Amino acid sequence: MPNRRAFVAGLAFGLAAVATPFGAFAQEKLPVVASFSILGDFARQIGGDRVSVTTLVGPDGDAHVYSPTPADAKAMAAAKLVLVNGLHFEGWLPRLVKSSGTKATMAEATKGITPLETDDDHDDKGKGGHAHAHGHDDPHAWQSVANAKLYVANIRDALSAADPAGKASYEANATAYLAELDTLEGEVKAAIARIPAERRKAITTHDAFGYFVKAYGIAFVAPQGVSTEAEASARDVARIIRQVKAQKIPAVFLENVTNPRLVEQIARESGAKVGGRLYSDALSAESGPAGTYIRMMKHNISEIEKALAAGPA
Numbered sequence: 001m002p003n004r005r006a007f008v009a010g011l012a013f014g015l016a017a018v019a020t021p022f023g024a025f026a027q028e029k030l031p032v033v034a035s036f037s038i039l040g041d042f043a044r045q046i047g048g049d050r051v052s053v054t055t056l057v058g059p060d061g062d063a064h065v066y067s068p069t070p071a072d073a074k075a076m077a078a079a080k081l082v083l084v085n086g087l088h089f090e091g092w093l094p095r096l097v098k099s100s101g102t103k104a105t106m107a108e109a110t111k112g113i114t115p116l117e118t119d120d121d122h123d124d125k126g127k128g129g130h131a132h133a134h135g136h137d138d139p140h141a142w143q144s145v146a147n148a149k150l151y152v153a154n155i156r157d158a159l160s161a162a163d164p165a166g167k168a169s170y171e172a173n174a175t176a177y178l179a180e181l182d183t184l185e186g187e188v189k190a191a192i193a194r195i196p197a198e199r200r201k202a203i204t205t206h207d208a209f210g211y212f213v214k215a216y217g218i219a220f221v222a223p224q225g226v227s228t229e230a231e232a233s234a235r236d237v238a239r240i241i242r243q244v245k246a247q248k249i250p251a252v253f254l255e256n257v258t259n260p261r262l263v264e265q266i267a268r269e270s271g272a273k274v275g276g277r278l279y280s281d282a283l284s285a286e287s288g289p290a291g292t293y294i295r296m297m298k299h300n301i302s303e304i305e306k307a308l309a310a311g312p313a
C-alpha cells in the first residue's frame with residue numbers, strides 16, 4: 001500500500017513536473033501592435049515565433065484617415081509594444097492611446113530617418129496642429145528600401161528592449177531580412193535603369209512616392225497632397241492634366257488606398273494610359289499581389305516598368 005501511494009504520488013509529481021516546464025516552454029508570445037500593414041509585416045519578419053502581431057489599419061486600408069474600432073482599443077490595452085510610423089502619419093493614434101489606457105512602449109519606426117519636407121500648399125490648419133510654416137514632413141518613408149532597412153533596425157531594437165530574452169533571435173531574423181532588402185534594393189534600381197530616362201515620370205493619386213522619387217530618380221506627380229485627408233481641387237487636377245500633355249507623361253497609376261476616379265479622369269482628359277495599381281500606403285491581403293513589403297515593392301516596380309519602359313508602338 002505505501003508503495004502504491006508513493007507510486008501515485010510520484011506519478012502526480014511527475015505529471016506536475018512535466019506540465020510545468022512544458023507550459024513554460026510554450027512561452028507566451030510578446031503582444032505587439034503595429035499601426036498599419038507594412039509595419040505589421042516587418043514586425044512578423046523580425047519577431048518570428050516569439051511575437052503575436054495585431055495590425056490596426058489592415059490590407060488596403062488608408063492610415064491617413066482611420067477610425068479606430070473597439071477591437072483596436074482592446075489590442076492596444078493588451079500590447080507590450082506598439083510600433084508606429086511617426087512623421088504625423090497616424091493622426092488618430094494619440095486619442096486611441098489615451099482611450100485604451102495602454103501601458104505599452106511606443107516605438108517610432110522612422111526614428112533616425114531624415115524626413116522629406118513637402119511643398120504642399122494644402123491647407124491643414126486645425127488638423128492635429130502639425131502644420132509647419134513651410135510644408136510638412138512626408139510620412140511615406142518606407143517607399144525607399146534604404147529607409148525600410150532603418151525601420152527594420154528600429155523594430156529589431158524595440159523588440160529586443162521589450163523582450164530581452166529574444167534578442168539573439170530578433171538579431172538573427174533582422175540580419176537575414178536585411179540581406180533580402182539589399183537584394184530588393186538592387187532589383188528596384190535595375191528595374192528603373194531599364195526605363196528610358198525621358199520616360200521616368202508618372203502620375204499617382206496622392207503624393208505617396210516622394211522617397212521613392214528621391215531614392216531612384218523617377219518623377220511622380222500627384223493631384224492630392226501627402227495626406228489623403230484633403231481632396232484635390234479642380235484647379236490641381238486641371239494643372240496636372242496640362243502637365244501630362246506638356247511633358248508627355250506616359251502613364252497614370254491607380255493606388256490601392258485611394259479612389260480610382262481621379263486618376264481615370266486625368267487619363268481620359270490627358271490621353272495618358274492607365275498603368276497598374278500601385279500599393280502605396282498598405283499591403284494587399286495575404287493572397288493578393290502585395291501581401292508583404294518585399295512583394296509590394298516588387299509588384300510596384302514591375303507595374304512601373306511595364307507601363308513606362310515601352311513607348312507607344
Ligand SMILES: [Zn+2]
Binds near residue numbers: 207228
Ligand atoms: Zn499616403
